[in-house]
Amino acid sequence: MTIEDRDDAHLITHALAKDTLSRLRDVETEQVAFRKGLVKLGRICGYEIIDGAMETEYVPVTTPLQETTGERVKGLDDVVIINVLRAATPFVEGLLKAFPRAKQGVISAGRDEAAGMTDDGEFPITIDYVKLPEIGPDDTVILADPMLATGSTMCAVLGHVLEEAGDFEDLFVLSAVSAPDGLVRVSDQVPEADLLTVAIDDRLDDDGFIVPGLGDAGDRAFRTV
Ligand SMILES: O=P(O)(O)OC[C@H]1O[C@H](OP(=O)(O)OP(=O)(O)O)[C@H](O)[C@@H]1O
């Protein structure tokens, strides 16, 4: 298992996750490679969630030669993946390779960057669209967003999810890069969420960008700069 437990978050430490994230960080990585990198990272993170957090069970299997015992992952059908538009779209595409039968939700959330950060280090968040599947007591819910900066977006998104969801089995907030402030904000406001991330960076700059980070993930993936 390549998930390392820390007080603030669980770190996904698979070597390929680190390799892929390093390519994403590189300013020379252009749109197509950036988008493909996010897809790849989503797939690796999905496999790591399966390996680190899901149970397996022994099942009888008949091969072409004889009967034997195999091992299957339990609960693969009871997964809900929530795509935080827009930057999470390629990341979720990768996650779906690990969880092809997941139920999917979509929440469109944007930081009001023109308004700037408040003195408390938060952004006003606009939520335009929310479409969630039914979430049940057996479900493992994964909220995916490659960037967890101030945590304002994720707290707003979690507010909607918790309002609509009943009981669930597990709740994961999955990001590629996190800032310490964002992790603290989300874990203070939603202690029942398990925070999973590939990297915890140094700090936020005055504009609320993660440093060293990878820049604006949405803009780089969608070529809106
Ligand atoms: O932790 P926070 O400070 O809230 O910042 C993180 C959010 O910022 C980015 O989204 P953005 O608002 O740029 O929208 P986009 O995905 O459409 O680019 C990113 O994808 C997160 O959703």
Ligand SMILES: O=c1cc[nH]c(=O)[nH]1
């Ligand atoms: O560093 C950051 C912060 C928020 N959103 C991004 O895409 N990057």
Ligand SMILES: [Mg+2]
């Ligand atoms: Mg953006």
